[in-house]
Amino acid sequence: MTSSTESPTPPLSTPRALARLYPFAKPVLPRLALGAASALAASLLALSIPLVLEAVVQGPIASKDLGQLVWGGVAILVLGLLEALMVWARRFFVIAPSTKVEYDLRTGFFQRLQRLPVAFHDRWQSGQLLSRMMQDISMVRRWLAFGLVLLLVNAITIAVGAALLFRWHWALGATFLIVCAPLWIAGFRFEKTYGTLARQSQDQAGDLATSVEESVHGIRVLKAFGRGAHALHKFTRQAETLRETELSKARAVGWIWFWLVLLPDIAFALCLGVGIVLTQMQQLTIAELIAFFAMATVLRWPMESIGFLFSFLLDARTATDRIFEVFDEGNSIVDPENPVRLAEPRGALRFEGVHFRYQDAAQSERDLLNGIDLELQPGETMALVGLTGSGKTTLTTLPARLYDVTAGRVTLDGVDVRDLTLAELRTHVGMAFEDATLFSQTVRENVLLGREDLAPGSPEAEAVLREALQVAQAGFVDQLPLGADTVIGEEGMSLSGGQRQRLALARAVAARPAVLVLDDPLSALDVDTEALVEDALREVLHATTALIVAHRPSTVTLADRVALLEEGRITAVGTHSELLRTSAHYRHVISSLEDEQARMREREVNL
Template sequence: MRPFAALYLWMIIAGVATTALSVALPLIVQRVVDGPVLHGDERGLLLLGLVALALGLVEALLIFIRRWVQANSALRMETAMRDDLYRHLQSLSVSFHDGWQSGQLLSRATSDLSVIRRFLSFGLIFLVLNTATAVVVVVLLFRLYWPLALVVTASAVPLFWFSQQFTRRYNAAARRMQDQQGDLATVAEESAGGIRLIKAFGRRDHMAERFTGYARQLHDTAVGKSRMVARTWAKFDAVPNATLAVVLVGGALAVARDRMTVGELVAFVSLQIMLIWPIDALGHIIANAQEAMTAADRFYEVIDTPPDIADRRGATPLEPTAVRGAVRFDNVRFAYPDAPTEVLRGVNLDVRPGETLAIAGVTGSGKSTLVSLVPRLIDADSGRVLIDGVDIRDVTLASLRTVVAVAFEEPILFSMSVRENLTLGRPDATDADIEEALDVVQADFVRDLPWGLATRVGEQGLSLSGGQRQRLALARAVLSRPKVLVLDDPLSALDVHTEALVERALTRVLAGTTAIIVVHRPSTVALADRVAFLRDGVIAGVGTHSELLATNRDYAAVLSATEVPA
């Protein structure tokens, strides 16, 4: 925070100096009118003119310095806040992201922080400087002629009333508009991501109408806000101008009765005119402040959310070379928020070091939930998951995720090169390591891409087929050389021929690696040394594929894709 504090200090110094020079100019004008002008002293008039010119040039320089510092410091602060928000989002659990619309998070990281930056670079500093200017000017007005100064001061009463009415209504409109911006961003993002589905079902017009509906809501709210600002600004503008008319008439009468000099009247009017801009800007500053407060509330809704999954106090790192890979689920229970029943209801299961264990069960039995516990994508509500006898919540997340690698059924690729996608879990991988991983998963297609490993795969990897994406995701998991490999039905998008090739290659890779594989097809079960059958949130049987087929008719029904008997 020290760089920001130093910048703001220079900004305040420049602002105060600028205000002092602005206030000094009307006083110089008073001296000119009551001195050289009144007495016809051309030399004195020239001297005071040069002083006024010099002060004006210095004021212009100080305004430049203040504006530059304002913009620089606000942009740096916006960047720091955006970085903090992104890092915090990365630390939050999967369940948090499942419960939030991506567009709402995006709007907080972009438009909301821009609103805060605009207030910091304009509204805040001008609020401080305009307040200081108003106080100094009113004091000087009282010194020049107190009856008219009372009139100017009294004009603050309707201004205060207008601002109170405006603030209450504008705050609600600002929050509504920022929420609607998030909703609109969500619709746009979902439409872009689901464009294939929209075209396949011929729902382009429907989605366009849906988008237009959200856009119309945002438009109406924005127009209402603008109308509210325009009305209030007009009121703020009318008050100082009406006051100025009273001052001109009253001042002229005071000069006629020798209660003020002409120079004092000119200085008084010049100082009062200096109040018009701060008062005119008051409506905009209040509106900007309300938007910034709403944006800050939305920002802190996210930043104040504590991570559900984090390192415990005293957590120690795992040493990858010392990990054998024994995995144990000890009476594990888990339920999703607001779910009527538990998904896992006391799972007990041991996976031996170097063993490949398949997890089978009907859809919704908790297979993916169970394997998600191993890399701590979620945490058990009760019970423990242990690696080599150590509770995984007692080791650091960073070290755990260097030991455990995951490949999901739905492959996730980023808008970056093939190489960058593959090396996410192992940035130091060599070309030879990458080639070996690609050979294992039969991803020869990479060599035929326009720029090979340097080819960008596009957002979500949609420039590739489903099978190609799945093979790259599997290669990424293999490349990290984990001690524990979690595969959530990683071969579902492969054709029969490619699946057979990948399975044979995986048999070599899995030798010496503890692997837990979620399976739905008998062909994938062939990779496993043993199979655990999950039913109704508990392990209903463990054994080889042949043993379970002979002893567990529910398992046989699942693997033969028939209905499980009640």
């Protein structure tokens, strides 16, 4: 799985990395520009106050003209009020656009996650994806609304203010700038150190989120095996690692702040000495010296904020890198350029010379599926049996293109499934998995998940729902507090394993696909319930092509024919009785299934 140690994308410079946000920010750039203009106006108004102050000191104060002094005070007050108004305007202009960018990024990110293949999700930790979706995108929004605008404005303010410092005397301006010049060296070193730490911190936060998610989802297992202390110890180690990284970040920020505070103070002291000398030499007036220090004081906040804004910039850059690592992921399972459409699918499913291996498999390993040839006629039910590791579950993922074949092809009614759009293909091919996944929605919404064509609450939708629940023997739904409108817990954990499997089976049946792929969907059912479900399925499957992975001998009885999978190859196809008579390996497989079923029945009796 992808974790904090991996960096799939090559490093870009900070400007180039952040420039990737442009397509998302482009629609709101006018508003962001207005916010930046308001912030710049506020800074220029602040810079104008020392100039007014100089005029006040030289004029009304020197001449003791109280009338003019009042007007000077009013002028400074007006400038201060206008500055405050511009600060408010900045927030007014940038808040809504930044949240729009956040919204677009988040929805685009989620859409990308939905489109990426299952192979991607096999490799990536869910906590890493969650931290990118929530924390990193929020970081980008805060940077656009605050960091970007202030960084640009403060840089311009420092440039303008530095130029104005030379207005009173070149020696004062030169002293101030020369003393502050080492800040650029400190900033360069800070970027190299903090950029690495920021990436480590955000990746470690993703790893920590994964640990929390796994522990919450697996809380029953941890409690059952008494491993809560072990999970806590693992979490504590990860949390301590993140804490140490955050402390390193804080030390780096503290170091840059040290220079940002120290050097301006040294510059103030030296400029004061130079100013006193120049005043004594009558090259500088008291009013000009006061105005100079007032201007330097105004510049102090922009200069000190550069460290914070620089670290903010690097955090945003790291967050952008992490977000676009997901956007940059390749996706081979996409719609064809010229898709074929099946008007009335018959359900003829065929595997032709199919090979498959996972992307991370070693070259020395054989293909997991090694030349599969298998044909299912329309309306036929075929059971797929084999020992553990023979490739049964992998084979069931290919018709719906959860994975694509490495070689060969899978066809539906003679059309390569890769020539159909994914939306159409997954309308024609329905699936039910052994590990039943349900969503935190109502029973009705879970069962009718694949029927977007039905209007919610319509009589047709209700009829489909009831039929699917009946086939799956899910009558327990009527005993729930709100019946089919009961909201089930996260991942259906408020239900038993058998109840979850029956609802997942009902969902597959309700979709009414031309081809139904069932990966041992009855494994959590007791023998009596399984028999009832199998009887109901016979009625449904008579007009549906079905491929059923069988882990119980009783499931084989549903099938018209049985395919025996052995080490990635179909070694025999026939009826149950034919294979019992002709295949020793089939008899071995069935015997092992019977032994397992006997053990399950014994456990049920003991319970």
